[in-house]
Amino acid sequence: MSPESSGRSYDVVIVGGGVSGAVIASELARAKKSVLLLEAGSDAAADPVKYAGLVDTFQGMGALRGLPNGPYPINLAALSPNDAHRDPYFVQLGRKQFQSDYLRMLGGSTLHWQGTTLRMVPNDFRMQSMYGQASDWPISYDDLEPDYTRAEAMLGVSANVEDQANFGIWFESGYVFPMERMPQSFVDQFFDAGLQDATVELHGGRYPLRVISLATARNSRPNAAFDRGKGYVPVGAVGNAEVGMRCQGNSSCSPICPVQAKYNALKTLEQAQRQGDVEVRAQCVASRLRIDSASGRVEGVEYKRYVEPGVQRYVSEFARGTIVILAANAIENAMLMLASDVVDVSGQLGRNLMDHPYISFQGLASKPVYPFRGPDVTSGVETLRDGRFRERHAAFRASIGNWGWVGEPASSVTELVGQARFGASLRNAVRDKFTRMVKLGVFLEQLPESRNRVRIDPRHCDAAGNYLPVIDYDYADYTLDGGVAAISKVWPEITRRVGIVDHTDFSKVSPGFQSVSRNDTTFTVMGPGHIVGTHRMGNDPTLSVVNADQRSWAHPNLYAAGAGSMVTIGTANPTLTLAALSIRTARQLIKELRP
Amino acid sequence: MEDRRRLFLDLCSELTGFSRFELEGTGLVEAHQKLLEGVLGEPMSERFYALAAAVLSSDAAADREQKIRETLLPPAPFWPVVSSLITLWYLGTWDGHTPSPLAYVEQLSYQAAHAHPPGAKPTGWGSWAKAPVS
Numbered sequence: 001m002s003p004e005s006s007g008r009s010y011d012v013v014i015v016g017g018g019v020s021g022a023v024i025a026s027e028l029a030r031a032k033k034s035v036l037l038l039e040a041g042s043d044a045a046a047d048p049v050k051y052a053g054l055v056d057t058f059q060g061m062g063a064l065r066g067l068p069n070g071p072y073p074i075n076l077a078a079l080s081p082n083d084a085h086r087d088p089y090f091v092q093l094g095r096k097q098f099q100s101d102y103l104r105m106l107g108g109s110t111l112h113w114q115g116t117t118l119r120m121v122p123n124d125f126r127m128q129s130m131y132g133q134a135s136d137w138p139i140s141y142d143d144l145e146p147d148y149t150r151a152e153a154m155l156g157v158s159a160n161v162e163d164q165a166n167f168g169i170w171f172e173s174g175y176v177f178p179m180e181r182m183p184q185s186f187v188d189q190f191f192d193a194g195l196q197d198a199t200v201e202l203h204g205g206r207y208p209l210r211v212i213s214l215a216t217a218r219n220s221r222p223n224a225a226f227d228r229g230k231g232y233v234p235v236g237a238v239g240n241a242e243v244g245m246r247c248q249g250n251s252s253c254s255p256i257c258p259v260q261a262k263y264n265a266l267k268t269l270e271q272a273q274r275q276g277d278v279e280v281r282a283q284c285v286a287s288r289l290r291i292d293s294a295s296g297r298v299e300g301v302e303y304k305r306y307v308e309p310g311v312q313r314y315v316s317e318f319a320r321g322t323i324v325i326l327a328a329n330a331i332e333n334a335m336l337m338l339a340s341d342v343v344d345v346s347g348q349l350g351r352n353l354m355d356h357p358y359i360s361f362q363g364l365a366s367k368p369v370y371p372f373r374g375p376d377v378t379s380g381v382e383t384l385r386d387g388r389f390r391e392r393h394a395a396f397r398a399s400i401g402n403w404g405w406v407g408e409p410a411s412s413v414t415e416l417v418g419q420a421r422f423g424a425s426l427r428n429a430v431r432d433k434f435t436r437m438v439k440l441g442v443f444l445e446q447l448p449e450s451r452n453r454v455r456i457d458p459r460h461c462d463a464a465g466n467y468l469p470v471i472d473y474d475y476a477d478y479t480l481d482g483g484v485a486a487i488s489k490v491w492p493e494i495t496r497r498v499g500i501v502d503h504t505d506f507s508k509v510s511p512g513f514q515s516v517s518r519n520d521t522t523f524t525v526m527g528p529g530h531i532v533g534t535h536r537m538g539n540d541p542t543l544s545v546v547n548a549d550q551r552s553w554a555h556p557n558l559y560a561a562g563a564g565s566m567v568t569i570g571t572a573n574p575t576l577t578l579a580a581l582s583i584r585t586a587r588q589l590i591k592e593l594r595p
Numbered sequence: 596m597e598d599r600r601r602l603f604l605d606l607c608s609e610l611t612g613f614s615r616f617e618l619e620g621t622g623l624v625e626a627h628q629k630l631l632e633g634v635l636g637e638p639m640s641e642r643f644y645a646l647a648a649a650v651l652s653s654d655a656a657a658d659r660e661q662k663i664r665e666t667l668l669p670p671a672p673f674w675p676v677v678s679s680l681i682t683l684w685y686l687g688t689w690d691g692h693t694p695s696p697l698a699y700v701e702q703l704s705y706q707a708a709h710a711h712p713p714g715a716k717p718t719g720w721g722s723w724a725k726a727p728v729s
Contacts, residue, residue, distance in 0.1 A: 058714055059700065060693045065713070183724035246720050252713035372710030374723025402723065403713075409704035413685045417678050420668045423660065426681070427612030427707050434708035 010036040010279075011593050013301050013321030015286045015336065016328030017043075018108020019575060020562040020582045022268035023154060024325060027586035029276030033593055036279050036319055037269075038301060040078035040328070041105035042309040043282035046266050048239040055258045066406070067512075068112040068255050068529060069101055077306045077314070078285050079462065080104045091460045094452070094473035097514050100355050100527030102329050106282050107266040109329070109529060110575070112255040114376055115216045115262045116399070117157045117576040119148050121167035121386045124570030127447075131390045133478070134447045137567045138539040138548040141169070147580035149175065152215075153227070155263045155579060156235055158182050159215030166212070167386040178232040179220040181213040182247065185402045187438060188213075188379040190369045194498030195381070200489050204388025209494060211400065212382040217263035217575075218253075218375060219246050238266040249374045251403060262375075283309065284317070285466065289324060289340035291555060296343070298324045298558045304464075312464040323557045323589060327582070330564030331454050331469050334534040337545075338456045339467055343554035349545050350455050352448035352533035354569040357475060357516075357525040359442040359483055361491050362405040366499035368435035371404045378402060381440070381494065385571045394445045394482025397571040398490070401439030405503075406510050409434055438500055440491065444482045444525075445571050446475070448533050475525075480518035487523055530574050532563040549588040550581060561585050599644055603628045606647040609659055610667075610677065611684045613703055618684075621701035627683055630694055635676065643673060687712075 012028055014021045017039030025035045044050040058071035069082040079089045081101035090098060102109045122141035127134040149172065151157075158179035161171050184192070192211040199206045219234040226232040236244040237260035244259035253262050260267070272278045288302045300321055304314035326333040334350040342349065381398040389395070405411070409430070416429055446452075452474065456467040495502050506523045509515055513524040538544025541553035550565045552558040563578040604624055608615050618624055632640045650662040667677045683689050687702035700715040709727040711718055718727070 055714055056696060059696055059712075062688050062691050062693050183721045185723045186726060189724075248717040248720055249711075249722050250714055250717040251711065256714065258714050258717075368726075370709055370727050372705060372708055372713075373718050373727070378723070409708065410686055410688075413682065413704050417681050417685070420674075420678075422610045422612070422663065422668075422681060424612040426685075427703075430685070430704060430707040431709070434704070434710070 009320040009322070010034045011321065012036070012323045012325060012589065013038065013319045014325045014327050015301060016108070016326065016332070017106040017265065017269060017280065017282070018327065018329065019110045019155075019265040019268070019579055021325070021327035022265040022272060023151070023579050023582040024327060024561060024586045024589070025278050026154065026268050026272035026275065027583060028589060029272045029278045031590040032276060033590065034277040035272070036281065036321065038284040038286055038303055038319060039106045039280065039282045040285040041075055041080070041103070041282065043106035043280070044073070044309070045105055045107050045111055045264075046238055046269075048237065051237075054256055058252065058256050069103055070255050072103055072105060072111065072255070073309065075104070075309045077283070077308075077310060077312050077464075078104045079466075089468060091468050091470045092473070093470060096474045096516070098353070098355065098471045098473040098527065099512060099514065100529045100531050102331070102529060102531060104332075106269065106280065107264050110264040113529065113575065114254045115218045116377060116573040117152070117155060117215050117217045118572035119164065119169050120570045120572045120577050121169055123167065123386050123390075124568055124572070127390070127568050133390065134568050135538075138537055144577075144580050144584065145170070147583040148576065150583045151576055151579035153178060154268060154583070155217040155576070156219065156232070157215050157217050157576070158220035160213065163213045164215055166382065176223045176225045177215070178226050179222050179234065182216060182218060182220050182375065182378045184213055185374050185378045185400075187369045187371055187402050188400050190365060190438070191381070191400055191494070191498050192379070195494065198493060198497045200493050202387065202389040202485055202489065203392045207387055207389075208383045209381055209490065210383045211379050213379050214377055214399070216375070219244065219261040235267050236260065238264075238270050247375065251373055251375070253375050281305070283307070285314070286328070286336055287339065287466070289336065289342065289558065290318065291340060291342070296555050298555050300324065314464065322593065323559065325559040325561055325585070325589075327561045329562060330531045330534040333560045333562060333564045334454050335456050335467055335469060337535065337560065342552065342558070344545060345541050345553065346543050346545060348450065348536055348543065350534050351450040351453040352536050353452040353454055353471070353473065353531070354446040354448060354533040355527050356443035356445065356530045356569065356571070357479060357483070358528045359444070359486060359523060359525055360406055361440040361442065361502070361504045363438050363495055363500035363502045363504065364433070365436040365438050369438060370435055371402050371437050372434065374402050376401060376403045384490070389485070392481065393485060394479045395571050396442050396444045396482050396486060398486070399441045399443070401441055403439070404434060404437035405439055408437065440494065442483070442486045443528065443530075443571060443573075444479050444486070445569055446479050448536065448568065449476060454534055475516055477518065480516060483516070483523060483525070484518050484521045487521060530563075530569065532566040532569050532574050535560040535564040536567050537565040538567065550585045551588070559585055559589070600624070600628065602644050602647045602651065603631070605651050607680070607684060609650065609663060610681050611703055613706075617706075623697055623701055626695060626697070627680070630683070630689060631676070631680060643676070646673065
């Protein structure tokens with residue numbers, strides 16, 4: 001007997017309480033639509049007292065402190081990928097591990113993200129036309145531009161237009177961001193001073209290497225000129241509005257900002273609930289879409305509610321909506337559609353899984369640069385995000401790391417003490433090394449490949465019968481060649497110009513990294529949590545899963561929103577793009593729901 | 596007990612390279628001392644403090660350093676405990692565990708680096724754009 005609903009029918013049922021679901025709920029609430037949002041995980045982070053407890057957990061974690069999901073409790077009733085957990089959530093069947101993680105809690109991965117909010121460059125949307133690679137999106141940068149602008153307002157982005165208007169990225173005349181760019185770090189300035197005329201030769205010519213401030217969803221100095229002079233008021237912590245209205249340099253953005261100066265989706269959810277008819281139900285794991293086979297319409301969402309986070313005792317319930325939106329991230333969206341036997345003419349559902357394989361370079365600066373202060377990333381070497389070399393190999397962007405090397409200070413202190421260093425000699429060695437640590441994190445683009453996929457398999461379920469993500473994943477030469485270019489040309493030129501002694505050791509495979517090889521070059525990469533592609537959008541139902549508004553081709557009232565709809569990943573961190581796509585979808589929904 | 600406190604503080608200063616005042620400023624002296632004595636137990640603590648007293652009896656810094664090398668560094672039997680103690684001060688962990696939030700917050704590694712531990716003692720808006728004041 002199927003679970004029956006509590007009786008109420010909503011305009012929209014949203015599955016997933018991350019940034020995509022929150023943004024859609026907020027836009028719909030403003031338009032006076034009724035929304036039910038189901039979140040699989042707990043809503044603990046929305047409670048200021050519990051949030052403070054998460055910060056305490058983070059401080060007490062020792063060596064595992066750097067993990068994105070580290071301080072967030074492992075919840076057996078709604079598992080997240082978590083490196084620290086003994087039983088991994090992903091079932092990895094591919095040649096390479098899919099290493100990125102996400103967080104199934106109300107607020108989603110924006111609880112643990114770094115906060116970088118870059119627009120994609122126009123050519124990211126037309127890779128096939130420009131470079132003969134991948135496919136073109138059904139929409140262009142120009143189509144999405146107003147939604148990017150709205151996303152920047154909703155998330156609260158700090159940046160200057162002159163830094164961001166590169167590679168054809170354009171803004172409305174007179175546009176200013178809600179807040180000014182974050183102050184560049186002392187480390188950034190050191191890189192910047194050395195790279196004034198630097199170039200690198202790649203296929204197609206010479207390309208500049210320049211340090212540019214990053215746009216981030218992090219509270220900075222408000223712009224009085226924002227929104228035609230209306231100005232902007234930074235949004236502070238959820239349930240604690242006076243706190244977090246300006247970044248104060250806690251240097252723990254990922255995994256957790258103690259004051260919530262960094263954006264998280266709970267802020268948008270709180271706003272949505274204030275603005276209109278939005279009901280949020282946490283601890284509700286969506287298990288299946290109920291689809292009427294005759295009409296193809298989705299009647300609603302069957303879900304399993306649990307009372308105790310971590311305890312797999314579920315009660316089956318059903319939520320009815322005129323429209324159903326999946327906003328649970330690229331992997332969970334695909335899994336739910338597969339579990340519901342959503343019609344997929346294209347065969348692309350679950351496929352084209354992409355990430356940004358991330359290479360970590362580290363070195364010692366020629367003079368103290370005083371890292372371990374401020375947000376991890378405030379600027380990057382952003383000038384290789386596009387160019388003719390994309391005919392041959394991946395583009396990439398490179399964040400300058402303000403937090404020293406991976407695994408530090410523990411790794412070096414342990415080593416020095418192990419050498420029986422003590423007293424002033426130890427203190428000076430620690431000072432001399434740590435004050436000069438620099439890091440550069442390279443994000444390589446991946447192209448969509450149908451072999452890279454997530455699927456479900458009844459043989460791979462947890463104890464309560466929830467599907468586990470079964471993943472096939474590998475890196476193509478196109479991406480690895482981008483890595484080789486970074487290793488053989490870009491990093492050496494940067495270290496030479498800036499004055500850095502390289503201390504990158506790819507023979508050491510740090511936790512969370514894996515080894516890859518291309519010809520004679522072996523290096524290590526990890527997954528920075530940029531999960532896209534599994535329900536790609538398109539104009540042709542035989543080649544895509546959703547249309548340009550993220551509506552399912554097969555089921556007229558079903559939408560799959562978020563990074564899963566992205567056709568290519570480009571080099572931008574995907575959050576701003578997925579938020580823009582969500583805003584675009586919300587606009588379409590409001591039209592559809594017009595009485 | 597007061598004598599042990601003084602010996603503990605002075606020896607930790609020799610081992611960490613931070614002054615007595617800097618260590619007292621962390622608020623962790625008593626807690627770290629209790630942890631150490633708890634691990635050693637009583638007869639061993641007695642022996643440890645006797646060694647500390649011997650090290651600290653020399654006025655010249657170079658002599659104290661030499662005595663530390665001879666009696667507390669490898670292959671001395673107390674070396675594992677001494678290295679754990681230095682690590683406790685520098686990283687706020689004993690055997691991989693953080694004994695208290697304060698131990699994390701006041702760990703000396705970040706102080707030596709003119710920085711601060713992630714999630715605590717924020718250095719203030721814009722501070723990362725300049726060299727640290729101290």
